[in-house]
Amino acid sequence: MEKSENQKKSINEFGKFGLIKHLTGNIVTGNKTTIKGIGDDSAIIDSGKNLTLVTTDLLLEGIHFNLIYTPMKHLGYKAVIRAISDIYAMNGTPGQVIIALGISSKFNVEQLEELYEGISLACKNYNVDLAGGDITSSLTGMTIGVTAVGTVEKNDLVRRDGARPNDLVCVTGDFGASFMGLQLLERERKLFIKDKVTQPDLSGYEYVIERQLKPEIPVSTLKELKKEEIQPTSMIDVTDGLASDLLHVCKLSGTGCRIFYSKVPIDYETSKLAEEFNIDPMVPALNGGEDYEMLFTVPLEMVEKIKIIQSVKVIDHMTTSGSGYYLAGDDGSEVEISAQGWKE
Amino acid sequence: MEKSENQKKSINEFGKFGLIKHLTGNIVTGNKTTIKGIGDDSAIIDSGKNLTLVTTDLLLEGIHFNLIYTPMKHLGYKAVIRAISDIYAMNGTPGQVIIALGISSKFNVEQLEELYEGISLACKNYNVDLAGGDITSSLTGMTIGVTAVGTVEKNDLVRRDGARPNDLVCVTGDFGASFMGLQLLERERKLFIKDKVTQPDLSGYEYVIERQLKPEIPVSTLKELKKEEIQPTSMIDVTDGLASDLLHVCKLSGTGCRIFYSKVPIDYETSKLAEEFNIDPMVPALNGGEDYEMLFTVPLEMVEKIKIIQSVKVIDHMTTSGSGYYLAGDDGSEVEISAQGWKE
Helix, strand or coil, rough: CCCCCCCEEEHHCHHHHHHHHHHHHCCCCCCCEEEEEECCCEEEEEECEEEEEEEEEEECCCCCCCEEEEEEHHHHHHHHHHHHHHHCCCCCEEEEEEEEEEECCCHHHHHHHHHHHHHHHHHHHHCCCEEEEEECCCCEEEEEEEEEEEEHHHHHCCCCCCCCCCEEEECCCCCCHHHHHHHHHHHHHHHHHHHCCEEEEEEEHHHHHHHCCCCCCCCCHHHHHHHCCCCCCCEEEEEHHHHHHHCCCCCCCCCCCEHHHHCCCCCCCHHHHHCCCCCCCCHHHHHHCCCEEEEECCCHHHHHHHHHHHCEEEEEEEECCCCCCECCCCCCCEEEECCCCCCC | CCCCCCCCCEHHHHHHHHHHHHHHHHCCCCCCCCCCCCCCCCCCEEEEEEEEEEEEEEECCCCECCCCCCCHHHHHHHHHHHHHHHHHHCCEEEEEEEEEECCCCCCCCHHHHHHHHHHHHHHCCCEEEEEEEEEEECCEEEEEEEEEEEEEEHCCCCCCCCCCCCCEEEEECCCCHHHHHHHHHHHHHHHHHHHCCCCCCCCHHHHHHHHHCCCCCCCCHHHHHHHHCCCEEEEEEEEECCCHHHHHHHHHHCCCEEEEECCCCCCCHHHHHHHCCCCCHHHHHCCCCCCCCCEEEEEEHHHHHHCCCEEEEEEEEECCCCEEEEEEEECCCEEEECCCCCCC
């Protein structure tokens, strides 16, 4: 029997991750080459000696990028970064990207050339081949589909679900900068609309702008971990926000977590700008997203070894299942971590 | 120096294939695992013993599908077919699909459930695993990104560029049905808008409707070819239209071609409906597209062997480079084949 419109469930009731779970929860994989299907950074496919990792992303104009303040070249660069980041997050090496582009008639060839310049530059910087693609018409705006393919040796694979209680929670880089960069660009855009002569004032905030427009992946840190023989028990790239991505790892691994307020790395520019905007810098740091840093866990025994890696910060540890997800203050206070997009 | 707006090249000047060539023509692949990048049905990646094939497609609402006459379940089914068809076209076997979905708030959960029902059914029918995916918000309408992954033994790989002069040009199935199905759905939609009571009259045209809404891939014919040890010299799946896809093969292989008007297989329903619409049935057969049949070439020596395969028709042969692309009538007349989307 057809349900009436008001009986039909709205998508918002589920939340993004709930919706994916609802729609794909019953799906069983059957091919013996499918090692891991839905639920990690990439699909994992057995290809003999090594594993093949495949991941795909959609970037939609007006949702994932705004062409008013995103130069085409940066957009192309970031599209590649976004896709290959998922391969690195499984401790793999990306080898190829494939781009499917949907464009409306408002775009001209020069803009697409710039887009491909950015794509090519990212491919060059990360030793990745642009191995295919398609261009199709769209009714409105631009859609970019990016698929990345990579490989990893079977023993090197790091998944999201391998964290254990007492593991150290580690991060590369700093958080919230990309989000604050976006707020700044958005503010200057609004000022420009109001008063067509004001030139955007971005001086002193070059770092946050760069983090938003041209993010990079902490590849050298990942290499250092390999060199020091530190194999993470779990890993995820921070794109949805530190809180949301940490909860992903906890829920998939069946652990709780306790991290320290004062240990979450935040850049000076991020804090300063957050102050200007009258927001607590922890808000963008925890929920901003698009940081393209790695969040990973290592066994407690590695505490001395991990300290050697300058570019890694330990923000504290995993706890047992059922002990909750907490953010602790230096004064002993504890706040439960929640994340946008999660609804259960 | 910035070019003025009217100096900037419009996308239409290039045409779709010209644009892809223009933007990606200078791209060189560097990874030793990248066997073939842009230009074939799938990217080809060396994964040791076998080759991994990866292909990605974007389906945009209003361009690739119209939800007024496309049930969600069929849309999901067709999205999978579209992606895995590219793997079959390289003589490979698809193993996994990954779906990235962009949806606006106008959709409800039941619609998405139906979409995933169709996706699951196609996966089941073709022994493919849904191995990953993401759902994201969109401002308007629905966008579906489908990535398919497959494998092929190195010796079995069939590319688009392997046809030679005198090779027989073969096709599976029949052509133009999907296009005529779409015309019929479109006509009934318009009648319905004009006069809200008219029920769509689709009786007698079940085949063309099914070809449009729920296409299938000629897998049994591909298996028969393998069984009979007929290895095509080139192959492509017919999605852009028989003429356009034949030209792809010719241009990549460096051959001309000569096919016979009377040999192109067209179903009775397609001809009958074309007559109703007052169009020559060869127009949808050559330029309609979305047939999901295979076009392939085999050496002339196989002429007797290929005749055994009932589901394959020889529509004639490849010629030497520079001898043009011709469609011959039984009366000795010859027409040059042109295709939508080609511009050089």
